[in-house]
Amino acid sequence: MSRFWSQVARDLTPYVPGEQPKIANLIKLNTNEHPFPPSPRVVEAIRAELGDDGARLRLYPDPNADRLKQAIAARHGVTTREVFVGNGSDEVLAHAFQALLKHDAPILFPDITYSFYPVYCGLYGVDHVAVPLAADFSIDPADYCGQRGPNGKIGGIIFPNPNAPTGCLLALDAIERIAAANSDCIVVVDEAYIDFGGETAIPLTRCHDNLLVIHTLSKSRSLAGLRVGFAVGHADLIEALERVKNSFNSYPLDRLAIVGAVAAIEDEAYFRHCCAAVVASRETLSTDLAGLGFEVLPSAANFIFARHPQRDAGELAGLLRQRGIIVRHFKLPRVDQFLRITIGSDDECRALGNALREILA
Known part of the structure; x- marks a missing residue:
């Protein structure tokens, strides 16, 4: 720690991404790729975008990524004014x-969820309340209908659907219930894994101007290496995102990411075929x-969350690693005996099953 650090940097607990080891012949089941x-x-x-000499790379990309917004809008039946990309x-x-x-009011999100949410709260000075998941690790919509912060207000609600790292899915009618009960604040639904077994809430944005739905192309479109995500919501919400983006980085997506994302x-x-194959394997x-x-746990994602009643999860993860297989172990309350696979x-998947049989035997 340097004396030149700001107080924000001193106070942060950064997000820790899944390990990306550089080991040959590794079975890598830890980062949901x-x-x-x-x-x-x-x-x-x-x-095609590179051409023979890559000359286009000397030029800035389209700052609005209009072609990509058009592709997203066409697929989801919205207008480009309702689409944001990043x-x-x-x-x-x-x-x-x-x-x-x-x-000036706290936001709500589940106590077991995507661990970037509390990091962003720390980075941007957003107060929050962690709402406990139900005993079966599901999100209870009733917990988000009527709950208010210390000053009688909440600043918003955010949760993944399916939730991460549990994989549990919340039905569309439950999401609509949450949006309707909180019409005075924003509700953000993070649908990184929705294509593996759920139904997107994007159509609900037509009748709920407080609903923002966020997607990534890293999972179901196999583009984790390109870094493309988008949001769909009322044009007023998208305008706020554009104002922040253009005050931070007016060229967020590069030329290759834009054309690759459009093609995907x-x-x-191809998308439906690959998703169906993942679901069958799951x-x-x-x-x-x-x-x-x-x-x-019941999963609608491209991972499963599992525990063995007689074996320690950390020990299992270590023994799998010795056999060249890595999975994700979260050392967190309530889920420290689960592995996310x-x-x-x-x-x-067969190699994983065989390794576990050997370990359990």
């Missing part, structure tokens, strides 16, 4: 915290682990 490559159209679009959903979330969630969104058949792995004595390829 897609087991399949992106659509072949993505590679073609990037090659460098992955994390940047979109960051702008939402600054533009929409920073008020437009290849609907169900097979869930059944396999249940047969080994694991408690597996990304759905890999069928071969990777």
Whole structure:
């Protein structure tokens, strides 16, 4: 720690991303990356944008990413004025915290959820209240209907759907109930994993001007390496995000990210095929682990959250690592005996099952 650090830097507890080890022949099931490559159209679009000599890279990209906004708007049946894009959903979330969630009242989010939320609260000076999940680790919509902060107000609500790291899904009618009960504040739904088993809340934005839905192309579109995310909501909400973005970085998405993202969104058949394959692998792995004595939470994501009643989760993670398989272990209250396991390829899932059989035997 340097004497030149600001108080903000001193007080922060940064987010810790999943490990990205540089080990050969590793089965990497810890960061929820897609087991399949992106659509072949993505590679073609990037090659076309580069051209023979890459000369276009000397030019700034479109600051508004209009072509990408048009593709997103067309797919989701909204206008481009209702679409915001950024460098992955994390940047979109960051702008939402600054533009929409920073008020004089605390925001609400689950006590077990995406751990970037409290980090952004610390970075941007946003007070918050962690709402406990139900005993089955689900989000109870009643907990977000009528709850208020110390001054009788709340500054907003944010939660992932499906939730992370649990994978549990909240039904659309529950989301609509939360939005309707909190019409005086913003409700942000983080749908990073929605394409693996849920139904997007984007259509609800037509009748709820306080609802913002955030997506990423890192998961279901296999573009974690390009960093593209977007939000859909009422044009007034999008305008606030644009004001913050243009006061921070007026060129957030590069040329390759824009054309690659457009190609991924437009290849609907490939997208649906890959998502269906992940869902099938998830169900097979869930059944396999249940047969080994694991408690597996119901998941609508590209990962599962599981614990074994007779084996310590940290010990299991260590023994798997010795066998060249890494999974995510969160040393947090209530979930420190769970492992979050990304759905890999069928071969990777089989290898995981075989390793666990060996360990448990």
